[in-house]
Amino acid sequence: MDNQKVEKKHLTGTQIRERIAFALGNLGHSAFYGALSTYFIVYVTSGMFNDVSPKVANRLIALITTLVVIIRLAEVVVDPILGNIVDNTKTRWGKFKPWQVIGSVVSSILLVVVFSGVFGLAKVNWLLFAICFVIIFVILDIFYSFADVSYWGMVPAISGDSKERGVFTALGSFTGSIGWNGLTMIVVPITTYFTYLATGKHEQGTQGWLAFAIIVGAISIVSALAVALGTTEKHDVIREAASKKTSIKDVFVGIIKNDQILWISLAYLMYSLAYVVTNGVLFYLFKFVIGKPNEFWIAGAVATVVGFSTAPLYPILNKYITRKILFLIGQISMILSYIIFIFGSSNMTLVILGLVLFNFTFAQLVIVLSLTDSIEYGQLKNGNRNEAVVLAVRPMLDKITGAFSNGIVGSIAIMAGMTGSETAADITAKNIHMFKLFAFYSPLAFSILALIVFMFKVNITEKKHAEIVEELEKKLASGEISVTDDSETIINNVLDTAVLAPVNGDLVALDDVPTGFKGKGFAIQPTDGNIYAPFDGQIKFTFSTRHTFGIVSETGLEAIIHVGLETVNMRGEGFITHYNDGQNIKAGDLLLTFDQGLIHEAGYDDIVIMFFTQPGRIEELNEVTGKSVTHGDVVQNVSLSKNINK
Structure with missing residues (x-):
């Protein structure tokens, strides 16, 4: 029977449903993150304070930008704690799905509140506005993090295999690119259309931005419900072997002792900082440098088309090409895109080519999978599994990059004169130089650093992960872990x-x-x-x-x-x-x-x-x-x- 062949087993209806449900979750989740990390600052700089004097508006823009940076950086230490709360949650629905729904509902409601300008409170009392904004934004960020940690924390709960995790992560990344880049295509039409319905003016007014937030919030909630209703947490012996509750001290000690988490995190921090900052300034590139704000949808269309190609392509290529090589390919493409943006940002054809290269990256997929596989690495090395805690590292880093991105974008808008009703005709060569320095030169350096760190310091490969799983099984057999x-x-x-x-x-x-x-x-x-x-x-x-x-x-x-x-x-x-x-x-x-x-x-x-x-x-x-x-x-x-x- 040595030559016995077995026919390939097809996916069951349950498996197909689970993959679709998980993928839908990141559609709304990424749309929410894009609205909060990118377009909220655009709204702040171009619409929130239009009814006050330019001098006061610039002060309030600087205040909001500074507050957002401080709040998000201060909350960095909170995310591992949130991950620990999720890890220690036990309900009949599992530990991830309840936080998916609760986090999405609360954060979506508060997103609408901040996009309403806290109901116009700044026009009445700017100090009271600042106090209320801090409280609301902190709560919003915390519950968004609950949803984020829970979503990606489900990957190792759904599957114990590195390759299968790659499929789920690729699907989530695929729909995530639609959610993120879809905003780029619809933000101008939606904000303009609903402003027109309310005022009769063809512009991006506060009414349009509020409608935009309501739509994004609704999509986020529906997507979270899809994950909650369509996926199942698996219970295997390796997960159960590390089911002991952890303390807050265990969380931080576990992260610090896991050297692979630290190196993967540093690589992701550099990559994410480059990616988020650049996405944050693309609207300003189209509006003030190219002078064609109504064609900003092209950036989203290019990113979506490229995302349609790269995300499904990842698990196929990963059969023949290792993660490290895929990361290398993606980062080289990103580096080339910055060179094009620096020297050809006024040419639409070159900009489109740059956008293609910028979005042709496997970095986020590789980073998420490497972090996921580091869970078993940490369990073998330190005895603690801490699924949600480990995966809280990525949203924690997103907070850091989002904070710096918001600060950089807000600073660019003020220093380059790209606020309020200004147009491309009002922008000087000095303004454009300042814009490029922060928008392209700095991210270029970050993307190079990400490549160096990942290639030389990250050791969690597909083969290494398989060896770790085998070693855990042997420890179970011998009774070293129970x-x-x-x-x-x-x-x-x-x-x-x-x-x-x-x-x-x-x-x-x-x-x-x-x-x-x-x-x-x-x-x-x-x-x-x-x-x-x-x-x-x-x-x-x-x-x-x-x-x-x-x-x-x-x-x-x-x-x-x-x-x-x-x-x-x-x-x-x-x-x-x-x-x-x-x-x-x-x-x-x-x-x-x-x-x-x-x-x-x-x-x-x-x-x-x-x-x-x-x-x-x-x-x-x-x-x-x-x-x-x-x-x-x-x-x-x-x-x-x-x-x-x-």
Whole structure:
């Protein structure tokens, strides 16, 4: 049966629904972030204070810009704490989805409030306006962060495999680019149209900006509901092994001790600063340098088209090209775009070419996936998993870059005279030089630094992540890490389980498996590629690579069946499951088929390993002897001490 071939398994309806739902979540989420990080400052500089004198308006613009920078920087330390709150949340809907909905609803309502100019309070009392603005903006930012941390925190909860995580992240990035860049296409038409309906004037007035905020907020809420209703958090043994609640101290210590998080974060900080600052000034480029504000939609159209190409392309290219090379390609494109912007910013054709190169980047996808994979790295190194906490790092960095971006954009608007009703005809050569210095030269330096840091200091690759997962499994087998918290239980009586051979073949003692699976269990060198249920029980989880799955017997015996050595690198190719996670199973049910020939062609051993994840609870276990077995034969009788909650 060595040449046995198995046909490719197609995605189930549940898997398709889950992917679509997760992708829709970032549509509204990115639109919200774009409105807050980019167009809020545009609104502040061009519309919020139009009814006051230019001198007072500039003071209020400077005040708002400064307050936003201070608030967002001050909240940087809050995001890991928010991640810790999410991590420690336990509800019937999971720990991520409730915060998705709550965060989106609250932040969307407050977005409308700030785009209303806090209901015009600045015209009545500027001091009271400043106080109210600070309070509202802080609450808005906190609840936006809850939604952001929860959204990306779901990636490792949905899947334990690096490649599958790449699919979800690519889908989220794909729709995120639509949400972000779609704003660029619709912001001028929407703000102009609704201003016209309210005043009869073809301009971007306060009424148009308010309508813009209402539309963005509504999209954000609907997208969050799509994630909440359409996705499911998976519960696997590795996640459960790190389910202990963490303290605030644990959060910061865990981040500091995880060197890969620190280097990945620095690379992302440099990249994001360049990206967000440039996006923030593109409107000013079209309005004041090129002199064609009504053609600003082109920037969004180009970004959307390029996003349509790059995001779906990522998982395909990643089959043949490593993350680091994809990051390199994206950053070189970004660097070339800045050179074009610097020397050809007055030529529309060159600007469009620059926009294509600027948006042809895989950096955000690579960074998010690298951060996601650093979760298992941190769990192996420090013993703490902290999914949402680790992924809170990215929104925390977004706060920093968003703060600096808002400050830079606001400063450019004031120093270059690009405020209020000014037009391209009012802008001098000195103004344009000042604009380019902040808009293009500085981001160019940041993008180069991001490339250097990531290429030379980040070590979490796809291969490295697979090795980490394998090592965690070995630690589970040996009892070095445990699924259950022994402090929560007391030992009562003993339960016996007859464990049947899950596959046909020759028995091998676990200690004789060459890669070091030390613990309690056994292995079988298979003669065919069919895996059967070894007892009555339930499917606990399945790695997205499908080479590993967890089961629990009716007596509470928890076990993992692992097919092959290093087969995690096959990313699920050649493996077909015949069950759903959570499904009840009977001894002898066909659970998995695998392609032995394909495994051998890849240079891997197809040995089937079965080990028990609670070795400390096993009272008695007979030794296995080297003999041939047929699936259904009794291999071991396991006596398991019963755990009762205190």
